[in-house]
Structure formats: structure tokens, C-alpha cells
Amino acid sequence: MHDGAQESIAIERVKAGDAQAYDALVTHYLPRVVAIARSVVRNTDDAEDLAQEAFVKAYQSIGRFRSGEPFGPWIYRIVTNLALDVVKHRTRFRHEAVTESEPTARRDRADLPARTNEIARRIDSALETLPEMQRVVARLHLVEQFEHDEIAAMTALTEGTVRSHLSLARKKLKEKLADLYGDVDE
């Protein structure tokens, strides 16, 4: 469903009560929605659950969706909010649970595909050391290849703030990965 007109028609049909018309929207946006959730929560299983919740939530509130607007930014925003809530809850829980035997971040990384090479693993580890919003923004930009304006729309940050997060992340990543990117000239 790359055609905006087709998408608008599908949304109008869903608004009129045709649940099957929602399938086309789900099929088109699901991979990106899971990718966004995974960038935030760092776990594919949780990301898939969040994607499911986001689509159900969007369906239930489709009446409030403004006709003619693209569906993508809306569903991306919903899933980002849900995922950030999960991360906040996890952070709180981690502070309370003092006897955690294995850090959650390490478990989350265990589901990286086997083909992930060493450099990618180093980048992944470096990204994990960033503060929360820098990490989320950097992952969305560097790993999932979203543009600044898209990240701003889904995180409710201004484009300037997104650039600022990226700039700070860039500085830290350069330090962390100096041995890999030592040939980088300023």
C-alpha cells in the first residue's frame, strides 16, 4: 500500500466498520512498527507484543484519526510511546530489584542474529552505553535508518532535539569506537 489514496480508502473502510480493510495497513506497516519497538526495548519478543498492542490500540481509536493524514507517523508514534513506557517501567523495576542475577540488557542482546559480525556487535555495545533517549534516537537513525523528521514525529521531540541527541551520541560513539574508526578525520 504505497499509494496514499489507497491507504485513505482503507482507513475510511475501517472507520466504517470493515475490520478486514485493516489487514492491508497491518501488512504494510508491521515490519517497521516491530523495528521501532525493537530499537527501544531491545528485545524482539517484546517488540512483537508491543507492535500487536499498537495496532489494536490504533484500531480502537481509528475514529479519532484525521482522514487524509498518512497512517505511518500515527502508528509509529503509538508504538514508540508504548515502548518507552515499557523501558521506563523496566528501569524502575531494575532499581528496585537488587538481586538481579543477569543484566536485562545482556539477555536482550542474546537474540541478535548469528550473522551479526564483530563490528556490528561493537556498534551495538557502544549504542547500549548511551543515555536512554540518545540510544533510542541513535538506534532509530543508525540501525533502522529513519530520518530526523520521522524520529521527531514518532518521539514527540523537535527535529532540533533529535539532532542534538544525535550530535551527543556521535561524540560518545566516536570515543567508544575510536579503534574501529581511527581514520576518521575531523
Added chain:
Amino acid sequence: MSEDRFFERLRNDAAPLRYEPEPFAMTRLSARIRERIETPPTIAGLLAAWFRPLGAALAAVALAATIGITVANNRAEEVAVGNAYSSTNVDVSVAGDSYRVAD
């Protein structure tokens, strides 16, 4: 190499970290979403949906009433204390003579 070139290289090298959707997982997820949106709501769900806003409204009214009563009580106490002060006369004795000091 400029800062953008650095990010460009990072983006290329981070490609293996990118989420690659598995067709089976996508099909399974789509089916779950379809099932959830097509399942008619249960009576319990409908009742919950009706009573949730009602409960929230009642809670707001109770909170407003509690705050109102507390504020009214505080004001009444302040007035009572003020009256107590104003109605208290003090007897003072100076050189054998008694004086009553009123407000």
C-alpha cells in the same frame, strides 16, 4: 572524513543489526491482530468500558468534595480562633488597681 561520513560508515556497518522481518513471524502477528480486533467484546469488557469513565468521574467528584470540605473546615477554624482572640479579656493588676484589657 566529515561527521556525516562517520555516521554514514556507522550506518553501513550497523546494517546487520537492522530488524529483518521473518515472513512467518509477520503472518503470525497479523493473524493475532486480526483475531483481537475481530473478537466481539465480552460483557465484562463492555461493563468495564462503561464503568471506567463513571468511576473516574465519581473519584473526581469525591476528591473535589474532600478538598472543598477541608478548605471550608480550615476557614471555620480560622474564624473561630479569631473570635476567641477577640472575645478574650485580660485582667491586669497595676499598683493594686485592676484593669480589664479588651480587644
